[in-house]
Amino acid sequence: MSHKITIEAFTLSAATKAAVEEACRDRRLSRSQVSVIEGGLSAALPYYNVNHTPNLIIAEEASDDATILEQLEKLAEVCDPTTKVVVIGQVNDIRLYRTLIQAGVSEYLMAPISARQVLDTVDSIYSDPGMKTRGKILAFFGVRGGVGSSTVAYNTAWAISRFSSDDVIVVDTDIAFGTAGLAFNQDPKQTLADALSNPERLDASLVERFVSRIDDRLGVLAAPAVVRGFTPVEPEALEKILEMVRGLANFVVLDLPHVWLPWVQECLVTADEAVLVAYPDLANLREAKNLAELLGELRGEGSKPKLLLNRVDSTRKTQLTAKDFQEATGLEPLQLVANDRALFETAANNGQMAGEVNPNHKAVDSLKALALALGARVPQSKARNPGALGGQSLQENLNRVWQYLIKKG
Ligand SMILES: Nc1ncnc2c1ncn2[C@@H]1O[C@H](COP(=O)(O)OP(=O)(O)OP(=O)(O)O)[C@@H](O)[C@H]1O
Ligand SMILES: [Mg+2]
Known part of the structure; x- marks a missing residue:
């Protein structure tokens, strides 16, 4: 160590x-x-x-x-x-x-x-x-596919690394379609799939080498994002890897794919914080309610999941409100991240974070506030x-x- x-x-x-x-x-x-x-x-x-x-x-x-x-x-x-x-x-x-x-x-x-x-x-x-450094695991899960869960996870990790005194490692578990490599403009030779395929060989220093360093505060254990020769996620292997990764940084941001498999549920139950990302419409409301109930039970009363509404646009009268979500799930949405396609698409296509494209955007403020709400410490x-x-x-x-x-x- x-x-x-x-x-x-x-x-x-x-x-x-x-x-x-x-x-x-x-x-x-x-x-x-x-x-x-x-x-x-x-x-x-x-x-x-x-x-x-x-x-x-x-x-x-x-x-x-x-x-x-x-x-x-x-x-x-x-x-x-x-x-x-x-x-x-x-x-x-x-x-x-x-x-x-x-x-x-x-x-x-x-x-x-x-x-x-x-x-x-x-x-x-x-x-x-x-x-001992025992990084806090923040697991991000979109209650439906495509709601922006990965985007929020990466930008929150970036905010932790920039605005707090903590360091962070992103682990992209979406083996076939993960976008962490693209988002952080990395093309790593070693990915989570390599770590998963040889769990018995793993030790802390090997895992450390699999992490691509963006800088000394931010690292990424990317997914291979290939559909050929797919590596399944074995829960024990993933757990072992996460235990090692959490020894390397104060926070581990876990990007979970929108699939309902036992290992995904396990991650949402065992993570220090489970963040449910939802788009404000009815289908998301139903999934958020179901997940809030299940995770509320499995994680225990004192450790309810967190709920985050993404792509919120108050000018769209068709969107549901934070109050609707609070009433249905019993969870007060932590942050409302504004909808801005231009900002997030520009960032994604440049391999940048939203805060690098426009540091003064209110969506960036929301993500910074989210980082702090999840426990990142303000520099003293x-x-x-x-x-x-x-x-x-x-x-x-x-x-x-x-x-x-x-x-x-
Ligand atoms: N607040 C936002 N405003 C506008 N566009 C956004 C916002 N957040 C995310 N997006 C866009 O939504 C799209 C989907 O984002 P992302 O891949 O992060 O979603 P996801 O929930 O992780 O999807 P998947 O289910 O495939 O894992 C991307 O094009 C991203 O740029
Ligand atoms: Mg995703």
């Missing part, structure tokens, strides 16, 4: 610097962004007064425990709540180790350290099941949280440790 994190290492000695640099070259950190800055823990403080803290800070400090604690307290004031800290020190003292761990530091390593120790430490911090401005590290408040813990040390004299 390769980690996708940002690491900033503040080193004092040449040996520590060399160990971190060697660790950077390892497969496990191949997707991470690692910077090595000389000057140790004390250099970190002025640095984070002007910079965001990364996922992980590795800081070397040669002085005594009181100084380490004092420096860490200052660091805590400028740390993002999710930032983890590893301290490298000279003091071989189990009490210091315990004190630091108690204070919220993830690990204390004694210098000299090896590249292997750095990698194992990163593994142990980020292999915690709660911390520099967080000046008073020092919560790894879900625990470092500053609070340090205060307790200080109180304890003062009492002890």
Whole structure:
């Protein structure tokens, strides 16, 4: 498993610097962004007064425990709540180790350290099941064929990659007719069909190679879109692939074809979010109602599917309304995406997204809002949280440790 994190290492000695640099070259950190800055823990403080803290800070400090604690307290004031800290020190003292761990530091390593120790430490911090990247799967399904489900799915993925701090991978499961490759202007050699045809050979790094990268925030596992030599979707194989893909990005946008097969239903039940895309007419209303009932039951009360109305045109009096859909399905439509053939056809024919053709279009705003409604996170401005590290408040813990040390004299 390769980690996708940002690491900033503040080193004092040449040996520590060399160990971190060697660790950077390892497969496990191949997707991470690692910077090595000389000057140790004390250099970190002025640095984070002007910079965001990364996922992980590795800081070397040669002085005594009181100084380490004092420096860490200052660091805590400028740390993002999710930032983890590893301290490298000279003091071989189990009490210091315990004190630091108690204070919220993830690990204390004694210098000299090896590249292997750095990698194992990163593994142990980020292999915690709660911390591992486990991308949220957003399954898009058109309640009838041709309603624009794939278009909405791709544009939502694009919006996540552009307007949020999350990354995303689109998986096109429409093996014979999928359009993800065309939509993102990709002509991949490897597709989902290759992954599906050899499930026993699959591992995370192979799946990663099957993903075409649009940029570092957006990838596509395209369908072959061939009708000859059709590869059926085996549910277990697809599940295995999705488990691997979700380890690569914060979101997986699953484009499902409009066919009612057990694996499609399974995806709609197990996905973190099931998005039903409907056109506002009577037939769509009936399918949306049936699917909302079925998925409402199978997914459970707290996890109802989401409903999205696409191609909405308020000037067309013949279209049904969001209220009609809400009354029939019990689901409040999340977004109404405007009908604009010129925009979507131009985009599709250019291998572009709607937001690239016309960033100010209201349909683009709707898709951006949809991305956020589905959980994509707005990029944070520099967080000046008073020092919560790894879900625990470092500053609070340090205060307790200080109180304890003062009492002890
Ligand atoms: N909001 C919209 N306004 C105008 N045209 C749209 C809109 N959304 C999608 N379209 C167009 O609708 C057509 C069908 O889109 P798409 O292939 O995404 O539908 P689908 O539901 O995935 O179809 P299928 O059932 O074949 O999978 C495309 O030509 C697309 O450009
Ligand atoms: Mg489609």
